[in-house]
Amino acid sequence: MSSGNTVGTASAAHGAPVAGLPMYDWPELRDLNDRWWSVLRDALREEGFAAPAALARALSLEDLWLHPGLLVGQTCGLPYVRHLQGRVDLLGAPAYRLSGCRPGHYCSVVVVRADDDVGELCGLRGRRLAFNHPGSQSGEGALRHMVAPLAGGAPFFSQVLATGSHRAALRAVADGAADAAAIDAVSFELARLHEPATGKLRVLVRTPETPGLPLITASRPPREVEKLRNAVALSIGQLDAGTRAGLLLEGFVPFTPDDYRVISGRDAGAAALGYPDLA
Structure with missing residues (x-):
């Protein structure tokens, strides 16, 4: 695939690729997350990315989020708007099975x-x-x-x-x-x-509710970001029913940084009321 080779070459400039899905990686869920990663890894490779064989569980959250070779990682909305926006590219958020929340959102x-x-x-x-x-x-x-x-x-x-x-x-x-x-x-x-x-x-x-926990990648060309989004959506759709149910996964919603302004706005609003920290 010529387009895949081009993406792989461009991604190599980011260093050795890493990936992590740390936010819901409980001991009982690690096998399920590994199954999701195996499907996502194959989808990424089909798109031409040099996806790593396994998730990078040894990295701290901060080291994962800002790793120059980050292919796909999951962060939290407040760290994203406070520290990561502009330093990484946003893919979107998984849609989890939650009553009362729109797809891709949570509370x-x-x-x-x-x-x-x-x-x-x-x-x-x-x-x-x-x-x-x-x-x-x-x-x-x-x-x-x-x-x-x-x-x-x-x-x-x-x-x-x-x-x-x-x-x-x-x-x-x-x-x-x-x-x-x-x-x-x-x-x-x-x-x-x-x-x-x-x-x-x-x-x-x-x-x-707010948009859910963001999936992010290291800064890269827009065409690569779109390929990553396609791979994530495809992987969730291709998961077996048991894995999807065990991880509460129902789909994927692409978001832009503007969608997360609701979080930064509420953060600033609480501070303006004299309540910048839980106390």
């Missing part, structure tokens, strides 16, 4: 213990919050947007606990170490399948 759920009688978000004032880590759209940014008008520029929670992962935040609430947690809705649906702690929890409120 966060704020969970509390099932026996907690709190009835609305304002009832969490002075309570303890768990979240995955600072700078996460689903764990921090989405909730901060909702809490900022209630906080009045002052701390809203009595304690905020960064647990390192959504799964650990769920466990913190279930175990009584925190009273509430902000959880990526996709992670919560996966937790319903794989994390027993969800049996002790209920959803208090959902945050407004």
Whole structure:
């Protein structure tokens, strides 16, 4: 394929190609992500890209996202708009099976213990919050947007606990170490399948939706970006039904940077209300 060879040659200028799908790569899902990658890898090679044999799980998130040879990687919306936009190219977002969200979009759920009688978000004032880590759209940014008008520029929670992962935040609430947690809705649906702690929890409120976790690539010519988008969409369509169901995958939606302005706008809006960080 002459067009494929051209793409491969151009991509070589980025260095050794790497790929990663780290955002929902739980131990129970690694085999499924490897199956997705094997199909996506073949689709990329058909498009002429020198796709690596395996996902680069040893790289830190930051090293993956800014790797000069990044072919396909997944990031989070808040790091994308704060640090990555203009330094990488955006492909779009997978469409996950989520009720109440448009294809390619997602939200966060704020969970509390099932026996907690709190009835609305304002009832969490002075309570303890768990979240995955600072700078996460689903764990921090989405909730901060909702809490900022209630906080009045002052701390809203009595304690905020960064647990390192959504799964650990769920466990913190279930175990009584925190009273509430902000959880990526996709992670919560996966937790319903794989994390027993969800049996002790209920959803208090959902945050407004935003475009989902972006798939990105190193900066490259537009024609290569389009070929990458085609390969991603094709790979999801070619996955076996069990793998798609296990990963909650339903399709792929191409997005542009403008689509993610909603995240940067809400981030700036919370800061303007005197609530730049969860507190």
